[in-house]
Amino acid sequence: MANRTDIVKESSPQSQQNHTSAGDAARPIAADSVTVEGFDRARLSPEEQRRAQEIGAGASALLLKGLLHRHDPREFPVPPDPSSPEAIAAALVHGIDEPQFERMRPRIERLLADPPRVARALGALGDIDLRKPDLNLGRLLKPSTGARQIAPARAAKPPKYRRLDLLLRSLYCADETNPEGGSDSMVLGSLLIDANAHVFEGRSVVCGDFDDDGVRTHTYGHLPLGMYNLRATPSYPKTFYCIFQLVESDSDDAEVAHALSKGLRTIAMVFASYYGGPVGGALVSGIMDFVDLMVPVFCDEDVFPPYAVMLTLNSEGQFGGADSKDLVTSPIRGHGGAYQVWFKWHLA
Known part of the structure; x- marks a missing residue:
């Protein structure tokens, strides 16, 4: 845990960021948020x-x-x-x-x-x-057949939406990391997997400082983490995944975010160099193993276990509009601490 209070202003989304103290509501975004359980290999x-x-x-x-x-x-x-x-x-x-x-x-x-x-x-x-x-x-591995082709839409009418955005809403500290007594400087990275098994890096964000006895929540408005191409597959349902990667920074937060971003980008590109198989639970679970081993090589910090969320989109009208409800992960635990990510899906 970082025993420090500074944060790199130019590298965090301060223009969109607000915070709440320990005395504020534990649910920082919406009372009707839906909890999204993490991906569980035991179900495979x-x-x-x-x-x-x-x-x-x-x-x-x-x-x-x-x-x-x-x-x-x-x-x-x-x-x-x-x-x-x-x-x-x-x-x-x-x-x-x-x-x-x-x-x-x-x-x-x-x-x-x-x-x-x-x-x-x-x-x-x-x-x-x-x-x-x-x-x-x-x-062991099916060689990649090269760049994947985007299939033309086969709908009776032109699709209303062409992409799916992943938006960061807030990060909540349920329990700061050990040893307690200072503050946690948190960085969030992401790895996205689309319906065509294309793996790519999402945005890495300097999230701010968190403390059990002080600021427990930072909010970011509707901060884009990444975008999925809805036209990559021709029909519904389409399944999308995101792997969240939290890191508690004990050094320069901007450098940690850069290292995490470079690590996730390299992981995605190495994976794309050979994998040509289908999307599914085995793929996501295997990538999580890959991320869990390799991110600490890129970031000499307190790296949390990766946490994966899934969306199966059955039609473009599934949300009843362009936005899903606000969603929240179960507590992501590591190094004696626990954090929850609030996010939502947006069709555009």
Whole structure:
């Protein structure tokens, strides 16, 4: 927990941000908010759970390979074919700016020195050797077929809406992190998954400082986190996911937000380099494993477990208008603290 009160004004949405104190209502947005339970792997079938482990392990292997190759290219070579998944992952990692990568290097070294942690992450891949150029991931993962094509709408009349927006409404501190006595400086990132299994980074936000005995809620109006293309699939129903990633910052909040954003962007791009399968619970659960392992490599902060929410849109009239009700996550718990994200869906 950060024992500090400063916040980087230019990097947080202060123009849209308000706050409430501990004495204000615990429900900072709307009394009729609907709680959205987090994604639960236990609800998946045994086969889906196995597939989720494969997806998460394959993605983690590729990003680890890219990170280790940049750290020590002789020890961790990649295939000469630039179109190979390993070479693509390495090229994406080389896109990380030098100062950030140097900050990441000690964490990469710690990961390399922790074989049990790596083995847990790559469990579905068995005895894979990250020092070999070719990881032979084709045995587990369907190769990507390249850029996905946007299918034309097949409706009897032109669609009323073309996109779905995810809007951040507020962040509420149910319990600050341990040890208590100062304040929590929170950063929120997001990873979006559309109905066509396209994974992309959402906006990362410096959320402000939170304290059990002071400010417990920051509100942001209707702050866009990301947008989904409703035309990516031709018909309803369409299912969309968002993975929220909370980080408690003990250093420069703007730098943490930048590192988190870069990490989630790299995660999304590495994943897109090989995955060409369907959207569904196994995909989301596998990506959560991937995020849970790799975000701490990018952010040397108190990283909370990822929390996924889902929307199945059965028609463009489902909300009775352009907006869903205000929605709220169950408490997202980590490092002795708990936070709830208020958000909503908006059709446009």
